[in-house]
Amino acid sequence: MTETTRSMECSAPEATLYLACELGSTKWTLAFTTAAAQRARCRTIVAGDLGALVREVAAAKGRFGLAIDAHVQSCYEAGRDGFWLHRWLQAHGIANLVVDSSSIEVNRRARRAKTDRLDVEKLLTQLVRWARGDQKVWSVVRVPSVDAEDARQLTREIETVHTDWTRLRNRLQGLLATQGIRVALNARFVATLATVHTGDGRPVPPALRERLERDWALYETIDRRLTALDAARRRMLTEGQTRVAVVGRQLTTLRGIGETSAALFSAELFGTRTLANRRQVGALTGLVPVPYRSDQRVADQGISHAGRAELRRVGIQIAWCWLKWQPRSALSQWFQRRFAAAGGRARRIGIVALARKVIIALWQYVTYGVIPEGATLKSRA
Numbered sequence: 294m295t296e297t298t299r300s301m302e303c304s305a306p307e308a309t310l311y312l313a314c315e316l317g318s319t320k321w322t323l324a325f326t327t328a329a330a331q332r333a334r335c336r337t338i339v340a341g342d343l344g345a346l347v348r349e350v351a352a353a354k355g356r357f358g359l360a361i362d363a364h365v366q367s368c369y370e371a372g373r374d375g376f377w378l379h380r381w382l383q384a385h386g387i388a389n390l391v392v393d394s395s396s397i398e399v400n401r402r403a404r405r406a407k408t409d410r411l412d413v414e415k416l417l418t419q420l421v422r423w424a425r426g427d428q429k430v431w432s433v434v435r436v437p438s439v440d441a442e443d444a445r446q447l448t449r450e451i452e453t454v455h456t457d458w459t460r461l462r463n464r465l466q467g468l469l470a471t472q473g474i475r476v477a478l479n480a481r482f483v484a485t486l487a488t489v490h491t492g493d494g495r496p497v498p499p500a501l502r503e504r505l506e507r508d509w510a511l512y513e514t515i516d517r518r519l520t521a522l523d524a525a526r527r528r529m530l531t532e533g534q535t536r537v538a539v540v541g542r543q544l545t546t547l548r549g550i551g552e553t554s555a556a557l558f559s560a561e562l563f564g565t566r567t568l569a570n571r572r573q574v575g576a577l578t579g580l581v582p583v584p585y586r587s588d589q590r591v592a593d594q595g596i597s598h599a600g601r602a603e604l605r606r607v608g609i610q611i612a613w614c615w616l617k618w619q620p621r622s623a624l625s626q627w628f629q630r631r632f633a634a635a636g637g638r639a640r641r642i643g644i645v646a647l648a649r650k651v652i653i654a655l656w657q658y659v660t661y662g663v664i665p666e667g668a669t670l671k672s673r674a
Contacts, residue, residue: 310359311424312350312367312387313417315409316340316374322409324417325353329425333414343381350387368420370394376436390420396432441565444537447529448560451522452603458519461512468505472497482509526556537564540659546670547658549618554607558652561604563659571653578604580649596645605648612648622667624650 308327315322317340325334334353338345354363367382368390382389397419399405422430437445465478473492476485486502497505530541530552537559544555544563559565568574575581579599585592598605616625624647632643654665664670 308357308359309364309366309424310350310354310357311417311420312353312365313413313420314367314369314378315413315416316369316372316378317409318373320409321346322413323349324410324413325349325357326417326421327357327359329418329421333417335410335413337409347385364388366390366420366424368392368416368423370397370416371434376442379436380439390423391434391436392416393432393434398430435566437565444535444565445560447522447526448557451519451526454515454519454522458512458515461508461515465505465508465512468501468508472501478509478512527552530556535564540564543659544655547619547655547665548669548671549614550611550655551614554611557603557607558655559659561601562652563656568656568660571656574653574656575649576600578608578649578652580605580608580645580652608648608652609644612644612651615647615651619665619668621669622665624654624665624667626667 311326313324315324319340321338321340321342323336323338323346325336326332334356336349338349350365351361353359354361365387366389367387369378369392371391371393376391379389379391397416419430462478469476474489474497476482476489483506486497486505490496529535529538530545533539533541537556540563541552541555541559544550544559545552562568562574562577566577568577572581576597577600579597579602581597581599583594583597585594596605615622616628619625627650628643628647632639635643651665654668657663658665
C-alpha cells in the first residue's frame, strides 16, 4: 500500500478558506490556506480570468478537505485594478478585503528578496492574523459604492485635464523661450508665428514652427474640453439633484467657498462618504500631525499626507480665502492670535492647521447644519 505524502490538513466543515491575491497586469498569483502554520497552496492564473479563479477556489476546497459551501475570505492590495474585483467576489459569496498597500509590513533590509510568490504568502499570513482578531495588522480600504465612485469622475477628470493643459502650455512657452521668442498664447498664435522672429533676428525654423502648430492644435482641444467640463460642473452644482450636487450647493452658500472647492470636497468627502467624527475628517485629508517619540528623541514629522493631495492643496487655498472673506469668524481670529505676528514661516505652518479646522467646520455645516462661529453666508443676490 502506497503511503500518501500530502494529507488533508483540514476536514472541519466550518473551517474558512483564506485566499490572498497578488494582482499583476498579465498574471494573478493566488495563495490558499486554512491555518497560519499551514503551507500555502500557490497557483498562477492569467490576469482577469475569473473562470480560472473559480476553479482554483473549488480545487483549494477539495485540497484542504473543505465543504463545497465553505466560507472563503480573500484579500488583495488596492491598486490599478480598483474595486471591480472586490464587487465581483462579494457578488459570488466570497468575503473580500481591499488592503492599503502602504500599511503592509515590509522587511527593512536594504536588499530583500521580492517575488510575487513571497508577496502573496506574506499577504496571506497577514490575512489569517487579521481574521483572528489582529485588526491593526494593516489598514482596510472602505470600498465606495458604484454611485459614489461615479460621482467623483467629473472632478477628477477636471483635475487630470487641467494638469494636461498646464503641461502643454508650459511646453509651448518653453519651446518659444529657447529661440528668444515672446508671444501671447491666444487665438492669433498661429498667425503670429508666420511673422515673428527669433531673438537673433531669424524667422522661426520650419520644423519648430510645425511642431508649435501641432502642439497649439492639441492645446486648443484641451482648452475646449476644460471649458466644457467647467460648464458641466456649474450645471451640476446649480441644477443637479444628487447628494453631491446638494452638498456642493450648500457649501457655496458660505463666503469664501467657490464652485471648484465646493464640487471637489462634496465629491471626495462630504457627498460620497459617511464620516462619524472630526478625526476621520482630518485623517482623510492627511492634515493631521504624525508624532515621533522614541526614548529621548522627539521629532516633528509634519502632517501625514494621507489621502488625495488635491484635497490638501485646495484645502489650504480655502484657508487663505477664509482669512480674507471671513475675517470676523472665530477661526480667522484664532489664526490671527496664534500666527499673524509670528512671521512668514509660522504663518505657513499655521495655515495648515487652519485648513484642517476649516474643513472640519465645513463637515459640521453640511452634516448638522452648524454654521461656523462668526461666519457669514452669501447674499442671495
